[in-house]
Amino acid sequence: MVLMLIVSISSLAMADEAEEPEEEPVDDETVEEIEIMNNSLGCQIRLLQLKKAITGNILKGEMIVDVIEGLEYNTSDLESILDEMDLVLDEAKDADPNASNATEIFVDLKSDAKNLTQQFRTELKELLSDVKYKEIKEQVKEMVSNELGNYSIKVRNRIKQFNRNQIYRLYGLCGEGNNSAVNQYMNGTMNLSQVKLQLNKMINMKAKEKREEIFLRMKREKLQNRNNATAEALSISASCSQRAQERLNKRLENANNSGNEKLIDRIQKQIENNSNGQQNGNSESGNNNGKGKGK
């Protein structure tokens, strides 16, 4: 019986291994970020933060290009990366936080933005000497922008709303309905650290059993959110290369409309690389499957 169990478990594990798609997993940081995306407010926060981050990088990138253009470097590759980042930003702006696939869109666009940022950095390092690179890094360190400031205000307001809901929830868990803490937090007479301190004191004043019950409920809800986020991240990563291809096709369409030759060329190359990669992957997985069957 034990033998039968071992045989069936190992065959199941082998079947899982064979069917497992070869996709890039969603990184831990992003899994943590999507934990709050189980409601519209959480989606609004993450998409706004993403738009802010992409906008910041585009502005910084433009500043860098301006500086090194003045030093008579060829900046066309850097510019085409920034043009593609602009397309990613447009897609983030178009994303609906109420849509059922808002989390998927966030994960995809964040991944694209990260890749483009990395490409820009690598390209820049190849172009400049170490000394020049450090010099320009110092020059663009402090960047002030109204656009970024507006995003910061919006993000902060949404986060305050999120925290307000959490204050309600935690007071509810403690069996208390304290509206004054919420009001004080929202009108700025009490900051987040003070709210947390007040909650901590209130929970610690409870009887031991009640304290443990509140603690366990907080922990369980957190674990539940984490498990949901992990499951969602897994399902998102399962078809990421297909979606990446679709996004590139859409970007190529937009680039064609703008008539930006350099950008068209750049996106076309990526589409070719992706389809070559997929073909190689398919033939490799075909070979692997073949091997598996042979065994």
Added chain:
Amino acid sequence: MEKAKVNKNGGKNMDKKILSITVLLMIVISTTIAFVSFKQLESTEDNQDYPEEALTEEEISNEIDDAFLSEDDEVEIGDMI
């Protein structure tokens, strides 16, 4: 002669009985071991959430921290330079 034959058959039957009892015993023992380890694993998993020692203020404070978002929270996509 016949008695010897009967004894021989009886011996064979006894061997079979011993074999089947041994097999049965093995099945029962392995099932019991599997069941006990499964139950132990289950109870360990169940108890994982429960604090064995008294809760400290720090543990509660950490749970409260995790429930909120810092107002300066950001999504990181890396630096351009």
